[in-house]
Amino acid sequence: MTYRVEPGLHRDVAKFGGGDVTTCMNCGTCTATCPQSAETGGFPRRIIHLLQVGHREKLAGSLEPWLCYYCGDCSESCPRDANPGETMMAARRYLTGMYDWTGLGKRFYVSTWWEIGAIAAVGLFTVGLFALFHGPVVTGRVELNTFAPVKWVEIGDWIMGGVLAFLLLSNGWRMSRWVMGAGKGVDVPFSLYLRKLPAFFAHFATQKRWRECEGPKTRWLKHFLLVTGYLTMMMLVIVGLRWFQTDEIVPFYHPTRLLGYYAAAALLYVTGDFLLGRLRRKDGIHKHSEPTDWVFLVLLGLAALTGILVHAFRLLGLPLATYSTYVAHMAIVVPMLVVEVPFGKWGHMFYRPFAAYLAAVKQGAAEAASLGPSRAA
Amino acid sequence: MIGKRIGAFLCHCGGNISDYVDEEKVRAAVEKESGVAVAKTFLFACSEASQEEMIRTIREEKLDGIVIASCSPKLHLDTFRAMARRSGINRYMYTQVNVREQCSWAHRHEREEATEKAIRLVRAGVAHSRLGVPLTDLRIETTPAALVVGAGVAGMRAALALSDMGIAVYLVEQAARVGGRVPAWGKMFPNDREGAEIVDTLLQAIRRRENITLFTGAEVVEKRGSVGDFSVKVRAADGTEEIALRVGAIVVATGFDPYLPAAGEFGYGAPGVVTLPEFRELLPAAEGKLRYRDREVRNIVYIYCVGSRQAAAKENPRPNLYCSRYCCTAAVHTALLAAGVDAGVNQYHLYRDMRTYGKNEILFEEAGRKGSVFLRYPDDAPPVVERPGGELLVRVRDVLLGGEEIGIPADLVVLVTGMAPRENANLVNVLKLPVGAGGFFNEIHPKLRPVETMIDGVFISGAAQGPKTLAESVASSLAAVSKGAALLLKGYVDLSPLVAKVDTEACAWCGECGNACPYDGAVERVRQGGKEVAYVHPALCKGCGGCVPVCPAEAVGLEGYTNDQVKAMIDALVREIV
Numbered sequence: 001m002t003y004r005v006e007p008g009l010h011r012d013v014a015k016f017g018g019g020d021v022t023t024c025m026n027c028g029t030c031t032a033t034c035p036q037s038a039e040t041g042g043f044p045r046r047i048i049h050l051l052q053v054g055h056r057e058k059l060a061g062s063l064e065p066w067l068c069y070y071c072g073d074c075s076e077s078c079p080r081d082a083n084p085g086e087t088m089m090a091a092r093r094y095l096t097g098m099y100d101w102t103g104l105g106k107r108f109y110v111s112t113w114w115e116i117g118a119i120a121a122v123g124l125f126t127v128g129l130f131a132l133f134h135g136p137v138v139t140g141r142v143e144l145n146t147f148a149p150v151k152w153v154e155i156g157d158w159i160m161g162g163v164l165a166f167l168l169l170s171n172g173w174r175m176s177r178w179v180m181g182a183g184k185g186v187d188v189p190f191s192l193y194l195r196k197l198p199a200f201f202a203h204f205a206t207q208k209r210w211r212e213c214e215g216p217k218t219r220w221l222k223h224f225l226l227v228t229g230y231l232t233m234m235m236l237v238i239v240g241l242r243w244f245q246t247d248e249i250v251p252f253y254h255p256t257r258l259l260g261y262y263a264a265a266a267l268l269y270v271t272g273d274f275l276l277g278r279l280r281r282k283d284g285i286h287k288h289s290e291p292t293d294w295v296f297l298v299l300l301g302l303a304a305l306t307g308i309l310v311h312a313f314r315l316l317g318l319p320l321a322t323y324s325t326y327v328a329h330m331a332i333v334v335p336m337l338v339v340e341v342p343f344g345k346w347g348h349m350f351y352r353p354f355a356a357y358l359a360a361v362k363q364g365a366a367e368a369a370s371l372g373p374s375r376a377a
Numbered sequence: 378m379i380g381k382r383i384g385a386f387l388c389h390c391g392g393n394i395s396d397y398v399d400e401e402k403v404r405a406a407v408e409k410e411s412g413v414a415v416a417k418t419f420l421f422a423c424s425e426a427s428q429e430e431m432i433r434t435i436r437e438e439k440l441d442g443i444v445i446a447s448c449s450p451k452l453h454l455d456t457f458r459a460m461a462r463r464s465g466i467n468r469y470m471y472t473q474v475n476v477r478e479q480c481s482w483a484h485r486h487e488r489e490e491a492t493e494k495a496i497r498l499v500r501a502g503v504a505h506s507r508l509g510v511p512l513t514d515l516r517i518e519t520t521p522a523a524l525v526v527g528a529g530v531a532g533m534r535a536a537l538a539l540s541d542m543g544i545a546v547y548l549v550e551q552a553a554r555v556g557g558r559v560p561a562w563g564k565m566f567p568n569d570r571e572g573a574e575i576v577d578t579l580l581q582a583i584r585r586r587e588n589i590t591l592f593t594g595a596e597v598v599e600k601r602g603s604v605g606d607f608s609v610k611v612r613a614a615d616g617t618e619e620i621a622l623r624v625g626a627i628v629v630a631t632g633f634d635p636y637l638p639a640a641g642e643f644g645y646g647a648p649g650v651v652t653l654p655e656f657r658e659l660l661p662a663a664e665g666k667l668r669y670r671d672r673e674v675r676n677i678v679y680i681y682c683v684g685s686r687q688a689a690a691k692e693n694p695r696p697n698l699y700c701s702r703y704c705c706t707a708a709v710h711t712a713l714l715a716a717g718v719d720a721g722v723n724q725y726h727l728y729r730d731m732r733t734y735g736k737n738e739i740l741f742e743e744a745g746r747k748g749s750v751f752l753r754y755p756d757d758a759p760p761v762v763e764r765p766g767g768e769l770l771v772r773v774r775d776v777l778l779g780g781e782e783i784g785i786p787a788d789l790v791v792l793v794t795g796m797a798p799r800e801n802a803n804l805v806n807v808l809k810l811p812v813g814a815g816g817f818f819n820e821i822h823p824k825l826r827p828v829e830t831m832i833d834g835v836f837i838s839g840a841a842q843g844p845k846t847l848a849e850s851v852a853s854s855l856a857a858v859s860k861g862a863a864l865l866l867k868g869y870v871d872l873s874p875l876v877a878k879v880d881t882e883a884c885a886w887c888g889e890c891g892n893a894c895p896y897d898g899a900v901e902r903v904r905q906g907g908k909e910v911a912y913v914h915p916a917l918c919k920g921c922g923g924c925v926p927v928c929p930a931e932a933v934g935l936e937g938y939t940n941d942q943v944k945a946m947i948d949a950l951v952r953e954i955v
């Protein structure tokens with residue numbers, strides 16, 4: 001069947017940012033330069049070509065955008081200044097929007113007002129919940145657990161976690177359908193999906209492919225700090241909330257405190273550094289910032305900051321300050337998670353390892369197929 | 378004649394000849410030939426020092442004629458003829474024998490036989506020189522006026538340039554208007570000047586020249602005479618008037634025809650499928666949005682190389698093999714114009730090779746920046762234009778997707794048609810213009826004599842000679858002007874005396890020579906001494922010798938290659954070597 005292309009697809013994608021797609025002359029210099037492209041072959045040039053041609057189907061089934069870590073080497077080597085790295089970034093945004101069946105993701109990317117509006121709405125909603133349902137306000141001393149009882153917050157946590165997991169998994173399901181459908185003709189046994197699962201977790205935890213990029217490893221390190229800081233925080237507030245949010249002041253070396261400090265420091269350092277980088281537009285990859293990039297970093301920084309403040313006020317024994325910053329903290333964290341995880345940049349944290357995982361599954365299937373039917377059977 | 382003293386000079390050509398031919402043996406054999414006064418060898422006969430030595434020898438030995446055994450006459454005939462003249466002997470008393478291409482290079486592994494062949498060839502050369510007689514060039518006074526056929530930009534520019542040099546010009550245009558093709562193109566690459574404006578500027582200038590006479594709606598119907606002195610007749614298209622003119626040179630600038638696809642070729646004929654020239658006529662009217670038959674045009678697909686670079690096929694036995702060279706650039710430029718009307722229009726370019734050579738490469742890059750998408754299609758799998766459900770769809774194999782086929786929906790398919798030779802049978806017949814393999818007028822040598830034709834005094838220029846952009850057309854028309862003016866301004870032309878000559882005693886006019894002669898007007902039937910005889914017009918004869926063997930009375934001979942000379946050469950060739 002001849003695929004009917006969509007003229008002007010690149011114009012659609014351009015709404016998500018990106019380089020100068022039609023300026024690319026398909027010379028392939030970028031692909032030759034890309035440290036990630038070696039084994040899978042073809043990107044970023046191939047992705048740009050799909051955009052030029054208007055091949056939405058192949059784009060939807062492409063894993064390549066997730067295998068790119070935006071080192072920016074390609075953009076520096078492009079003889080036409082077509083900025084392929086930025087196009088890969090735009091492709092990731094576009095794909096995130098495509099995977100998302102609610103259609104909200106696309107809206108948020110294309111319109112800053114939608115994104116800020118959604119964040120504000122969820123934030124206000126959170127504040128509203130506290131306004132309506134908070135517990136007694138003890139002013140004599142700090143009793144956060146009386147103001148916001150852990151068991152209620154925990155329930156809220158789980159509901160939110162469930163919704164987020166559902167959204168991510170259902171989007172991931174759509175993604176895998178497109179991706180695996182693109183490898184027509186190769187049968188993938190279910191067991192293979194199971195056997196390759198560790199790849200997902202390995203990539204999720206370490207982002208190890210990134211280390212293959214040339215140049216200083218500091219970007220990888222920063223991202224590693226970001227991800228581990230973020231994950232630690234998530235674990236503390238979702239799984240470990242009952243130990244984390246206590247009114248008893250645990251000793252300094254208590255694991256929840258140590259982990260909390262690590263996470264807060266890591267997040268503050270990294271967001272501060274990234275924000276400065278984008279403000280200075282020093283290196284190529286930070287030259288272009290879409291509004292979503294700012295929102296992402298600002299929310300993260302604010303979340304870390306308010307979290308630290310809550311902790312500080314509690315240690316200082318300032319009850320009202322503690323309660324109100326706590327509400328503010330929640331009003332930032334909740335929309336950050338609800339808006340950014342399934343629909344925004346935090347989704348990358350899931351899609352990237354998921355893509356690495358699907359790539360491993362595909363490769364496994366291809367290897368099995370090349371062994372011949374008798375052995376594969 | 379037996380008393381002639383001939384010098385034989387043998388060249389080693391470095392080692393090119395002497396490595397395979399025993400030159401000393403040749404020299405010794407030739408020295409013994411009767412008539413040979415001196416035989417010498419040279420390392421490089423063409424070198425300055427060797428020429429000086431030969432001149433000295435010619436003078437000291439009081440030679441009447443010389444033979445040089447060296448390379449092909451194509452390389453050094455003129456060199457050595459000039460040397461002969463400097464030494465004081467007639468330049469036609471020089472004979473060149475080619476022992477490089479014909480002996481050493483052809484028989485690398487047969488030294489002995491190569492040497493023997495060289496001896497025989499040089500002997501024949503000596504025989505030729507011994508019977509030679511001094512000849513003088515034929516000098517023709519030139520008429521200081523030129524005819525330019527075709528008033529496209531190439532022809533108009535030629536007329537102005539000739540006029541600049543004080544040469545009277547008759548500019549003959551078949552159509553009612555001047556300018557040729559370009560007024561239809563609107564803005565033209567490389568600098569977006571309007572074609573009509575260019576033509577208008579030229580026309581204003583032509584009108585101001587007193588020595589340019591412009592005929593529109595007119596044709597050249599007759600040509601007689603020869604280089605430097607042609608008589609031509611120009612007739613008004615409606616046949617009402619005929620004017621006789623005398624000119625010394627003729628510049629042909631009759632242009633091209635855009636290739637017209639056959640019905641169904643890439644969907645041509647279906648609504649929405651147009652050629653590039655047709656699309657160019659739609660463009661200037663468009664404002665804000667491109668429209669075709671009242672529908673907005675969102676997607677344009679260009680298919681390149683239509684009618685150019687064709688492969689031979691059963692249904693196309695005479696394919697256009699050439700690249701039309703203007704069309705890649707014109708299509709890319711057209712896309713820029715279209716994007717200028719509506720920046721949001723999607724443009725796909727399906728090409729084979731992108732030949733926006735030279736400065737036009739900038740336009741190619743610019744088109745990309747302005748949203749054009751370029752896809753290469755395989756030579757053996759051209760795109761297919763279809764209309765499933767009434768909407769145009771172009772199916773094409775995308776080389777960069779591993780040859781996978783994609784379908785591109787289109788509102789307009791533009792066939793990037795090449796240049797085809799213009800149908801001009803009458804003119805070809807009147808001027809006896811040589812037509813090349815591709816159907817365009819043929820030059821003598823594509824590199825060294827690009828605007829001269831086999832017909833002395835008739836020059837070709839512009840797109841009549843082959844596909845060209847406007848800049849190239851004008852450059853070639855100015856080249857034709859300089860070649861034409863060179864012979865007109867000198868006031869005379871010297872023609873080679875090596876032409877056929879009729880012995881009127883022996884001739885009884887049977888007409889065989891006239892039938893054999895490929896050059897129009899060279900052989901005439903005249904009355905002389907009370908009978909009809911053949912007369913060879915020395916300015917029109919090219920000395921090909923076609924008439925010589927067919928004459929039953931052996932009445933025609935070639936100056937410089939008389940029957941006696943040729944017979945003596947044959948004798949010398951076949952005589953045993955002792």
Ligand SMILES: Cc1cc2nc3c(=O)[nH]c(=O)nc-3n(C[C@H](O)[C@H](O)[C@H](O)COP(=O)(O)OP(=O)(O)OC[C@H]3O[C@@H](n4cnc5c(N)ncnc54)[C@H](O)[C@@H]3O)c2cc1C
Binds near residue numbers: 528703
């Ligand atoms: C779609 C298209 C777009 C183009 N765009 C560009 C562009 O943007 N820039 C550019 O540089 N080039 C462009 N070109 C190329 C350009 O048109 C040619 O280079 C140019 O027209 C050649 O000029 P010419 O005078 O040799 O021939 P023509 O323009 O063909 O003129 C020949 C003239 O000779 C006359 N004639 C023919 N036969 C006779 C006869 N027997 N007797 C008397 N008169 C005769 C014709 O009537 C005509 O007036 C384009 C071509 C096409 C097809």
Ligand code: SF4
Binds near residue numbers: 029082083084
């Ligand atoms: S290096 Fe630039 S022009 Fe070349 S293929 Fe990559 S993006 Fe395109």
Ligand code: SF4
Binds near residue numbers: 044067068071088
């Ligand atoms: S940004 Fe780096 S990883 Fe991404 S495509 Fe370019 S070179 Fe490859």
Ligand code: SF4
Binds near residue numbers: 682683703705
């Ligand atoms: S110039 Fe381009 S379109 Fe025209 S024949 Fe040559 S390659 Fe084909």
